[in-house]
Amino acid sequence: MSSVGTRVFVARLAGTTVFDPLGDQVGRVRDVVVLIRPKGAPRAVGLVVEVPGKRRVFLPLTRVTSVDAGQVISTGLVNMRRFEQRAFETMAVGELLDRAVEFVDGSGTATVEDVAIELQRTGDWLVTKLFVRRHTPGHRSLLRRRGETTLVDVGEVTGLSRASAAQGAELLLAQYEDLKPADLADVLHDLGSTRRLEVASALDNDRLADVLEELPEDDQVAILQGLALGRAADVLEAMEPDDAADLLGELPDEQAAELLELMEPDEAKDVRRLLAYEDNTAGGLMTTEPVILGPETSIAAALAHVRRQDLTPALASMVFVARPPLETPTGRFIGVVHLQRMLREPPHDSIGSYVDTDIEPILVDAPLMNVTRRLATYNLLALPVVDPERRLLGAVSVDDVLDHLLPEDWREADDDGDEADGALPALPEVDRG
Known part of the structure; x- marks a missing residue:
């Protein structure tokens, strides 16, 4: 059992295996859900756990009996409904890492590199400490690996409740560097629109191209339109021609034409050819680059x-x-x-x-x-x-x-309907507030 005073750093918790009391694997921790309150320390209320079928579900911390190095033990009761973030909830890994904060004593600013949650006598898990990197004067605040790192009390800084104008994404991506493109696409889809664009912009062109191909069309369009035109053209070049053509087909004609002009002529030629075919024909479906x-x-x-x-x-x-x-x-x-x-x-x-x-x-x-x-x-x-x-x-x-052939929203659909074989029984919705 976790004892009062147990401290856990969320960046290290991400990826940890969750077991039931019998030792059977339930899933893996992907994030920690935090409530940032006007007064008092932020409260961690649950874990986002990826269960078989790549579904992400909510596991309240009240149903976690132990958090040790390399494992989380739950009561075995998990609500199998797909997790959907609420407006008042903050994802510790997805949104707090890389966030810029200011020291209340006026000594400068820093970037959050990790967040510590600690078990209280009341049974609550509170955010008590932040591992931060101070910004070195004269350098851009988001430049990594400059400045002193230090562990501070959460009350020593302000700004945790708001995202900076240009929040980085390096630490978040470090947690997911081994994910396949389709799985990273799921992570991005679950983020808010601003944070999604920040994280997508931090990916290199090839990785972003692979991830875009796995996202719903609305997300693809929003990300591409949020990039600088030159960067967007580079990403389109890195995509498979048929996927690039599909994405350009979702854009206004003027914008699509502008991007095609910015692409390398050889890359643009294949995409233009594919755009000439009807969507539901062999020409509209094909790739021009088989062996x-x-x-x-x-x-x-x-x-x-x-x-x-x-x-x-x-x-x-x-x-x-x-x-x-x-x-x-x-x-x-x-x-x-x-x-x-x-x-x-x-x-x-x-x-x-x-x-x-x-x-x-x-x-x-x-x-x-x-x-x-x-x-x-x-x-x-x-x-x-x-x-x-x-x-x-x-x-x-x-x-x-x-x-x-699949419905247009198949990428966004929950795997549910029926529970996966061996899944734990679903429970009524719990109050996450």
Whole structure:
């Protein structure tokens, strides 16, 4: 059991495994919910816990029996309703880390690097200490790793209840650096709009591009419009052409045209071509960057191409074989070579010897249902898309099709309806105030 005076730093708590009393894993801590009050120390009221199915739920601290190094023990009773932050709640990791505060004695400003919560005799968990880095005079306040670090009482600073005009995000991102893009997208989606843009802006272009592809359209548009135009164009270049085209299609025509002009011509060319196709057609669904090789390419070289880190598993499942030129639109499309076939054959053989010509490509203007039917009929993960002259224009992968078949708000939908197998029983809503 946690004893009175137990002190826990929230940055270290993030990622900690939550167990029930029997030792079964419930999930992992993702954040701590804090109530910042006009008077008195802020009160921590619960944990945001990620449970199987990547659902984030609220675990009241009143149902936490122990917080030790590397583990949190709960009573085993968890409300499985998806956590939704309320207006009066603050996320300790998501919103307090990197926040600028001022010392009440007038000695300067600092950035919050960690927050300590401590168990009181009343059973409440209060924010009692802040680990801060003082801002060095003459340097921008958000410049990291300058200035003295110190542990201060929460009453020694002001400004904890308000975000600075330009709050950083380095410490927050450090807590989530190992997350896959889809999981980091969930974190961003749960943040307020201002904080979401701050965190997104702190990501490098490639990481932000990957995360944008996993966000709901409204979030994508808000983030892209919040970036400087040059930065937004760079991020679009880092996205898959089909995803970039989808995002530009959600913007006003004037803004989309301006961004296309700022993109590198080669990158913009593919995106412009995709924008010309109707959304629910093979052309509107396809990517222009599958693995396309000539028939004389060796199996060893082809396997090296499908190892590319930026390829999705669906696009890595086959190589598309065509006559030169090998950039879309290519010369005449020949067929595909499946990854499994290449793994079975001598590496020095040419892929042209193992082309599967039985898979008929689909025309660029074919409707979505035709694409879906063809993928299902032949159990394919990707399908070649050609023009009437049989030039390869791109490929539609099964994940692109699913994005269009699922409801528009599927990324925002709770996994619920039914509880996941083995999930703990749901409880009535508890008062988080």
